[in-house]
Amino acid sequence: MIWFDLVTPKSVMFFRPFIDGIKARGKTVLVTAREGQGYKEVVDLLNLYKIDFVNRGYFGGANLGDKLKASIHRQLALMEYIEKCSITKLICLCSVDANRVAFGLGIPIVNFYDIPLSDHTANFRKALPQARLTLPLSTKAFRPYMVPQSIFERFSLESEQIFSYNFLDVVAWLNDFEPDIDFFNDFLKTRELDVSKKTIVVREEEFKASYVGKKYPVLYEGLELIKQNMDVNIVLIPRYEAQPLKKLFPFATVIEEKMVIQHLLAFADLFIGGGGTLNSEACYFGTPVISTRSFISHYDKLLIDAGLMEKADTPEELLEKTQQIISVRRDPRPLFDTMSFDIDSIIEEILR
Structure with a gap:
């Protein structure tokens, strides 16, 4: 066995x-x-x-x-x-x-x-x-x-x-996964989000993990700046409990049920992630990605060097990069076709 x-x-x-x-x-x-x-x-x-x-x-x-x-x-x-x-x-x-x-x-x-x-x-x-x-x-x-x-x-x-x-x-x-645009559109409609607006999907860092150990402000303060300066849909994928995020970001849509999240990553206008896996998935689909992770791993560096992911280290930098690259699709093939x-x-x- x-x-x-x-x-x-x-x-x-x-x-x-x-x-x-x-x-x-x-x-x-x-x-x-x-x-x-x-x-x-x-x-x-x-x-x-x-x-x-x-x-x-x-x-x-x-x-x-x-x-x-x-x-x-x-x-x-x-x-x-x-x-x-x-x-x-x-x-x-x-x-x-x-x-x-x-x-x-x-x-x-x-x-x-x-x-x-x-x-x-x-x-x-x-x-x-x-x-x-x-x-x-x-x-x-x-x-x-x-x-x-x-x-x-x-x-x-x-x-x-x-x-x-x-x-x-x-x-x-992901090698045999087919993203479904209807899933993405239905998600927006069922949550009464404005389909004419750009959609940013967000994931926290694993702050309870022993190798992180605390919440870093770049993502949390950066989302407040994005809300103040941009008219967009913000969708949060909880890493832990959903309720604290709903209280912290009442302007955002917090996903509470388990779903095939890759459909959202594939068609979002931007993905902001504090971890590694969903960042990599979004890069695979060519979605513009900003990492707010507190460190850079070997595979993070690979994605950054390939031009598939940006890194933001301050809330202000997160806002600036969001304004610059939202909806700017990347071509993942030069990297992933070599694998x-x-x-x-x-x-x-x-x-x-």
């Missing part, structure tokens, strides 16, 4: 084709997940895409002590469940709890990771906590091509344990 531990929205999207491909090879798959107060996005996505899963543990929130307590409890819950299963391999995006349980039970670990460092120019001391707690435990580790192998080797991995793939992670689930999504060879290496 192959075990997938999916604890972030991205892990659900990324591993969907891998789960299907492994099942098609006659293998049995177990998917575990977690949720928590104010954090249901993973479970909602699993239900949306009809992926069977077992829920074990909960999200610890923003506080480090609460995170540690939740992690300890989840590791125990996972261990008690997993040791009753005939698991032959763990596959995940560097899930800390699953890595610890698999390592303790002698289960081979296959880790995928595209952000081992919080800055593309940083040294080893800038390694993210997840990378430090998981990559050294890997039996095999997979990296996207823009992250240098030398970085993975710093985590005590031998070169023969490290495998690269020639695509940005979002290609795994190849060869899932079969990756699955073969995973199972080998």
Whole structure:
């Protein structure tokens, strides 16, 4: 039995084709997940895409002590469940709890990771906590091509344990996705938004994550400036609870239900994102993108260098860039046409 531990929205999207491909090879798959107060996005996505899963543990929130307590409890819950299963391999995006349980039970670990460092120019001391707690435990580790192998080797991995793939992670689930303009228009109409206005879709940074740790003002103050200076539709995709955003931005439309958000990313006039995955998705569609992330990862730099994404570091800069590039579509083909999504060879290496 192959075990997938999916604890972030991205892990659900990324591993969907891998789960299907492994099942098609006659293998049995177990998917575990977690949720928590104010954090249901993973479970909602699993239900949306009809992926069977077992829920074990909960999200610890923003506080480090609460995170540690939740992690300890989840590791125990996972261990008690997993040791009753005939698991032959763990596959995940560097899930800390699953890595610890698999390592303790002698289960081979296959880790995928595209952000081992919080800055593309940083040294080893800038390694993210997840990378430090998981990559050294890997039996095999997979990296996207823009992250240098030398970085993975710093985590005590031998070169023969490290495998690269020639695509940005979002290609795994977007390569056969067809965006629907009717979905986008229906979304605007059902929320009584003015279809004649330009639409900006927005996503917060993962401020409760251990590698961010706080809210940075650029996005929040920048949205106030945009509202004061531009007559546009603003649609917010919550990262955590929806209600705080509704109170903070009464002028915006806050999405509360789970939907195939990629249709909105594809046809928005601008996407402003504090994270990585939705930024990359919007770039894939050629939508103009402004990153308000508090750091620049290797794949962020790839998108910026390709002219597909801008970076704003102050509220004023966010307003200025918004006014400059809204509705200015980008051509993603020069970058994404160089990539190849060869899932079969990756699955073969995973199972080998």
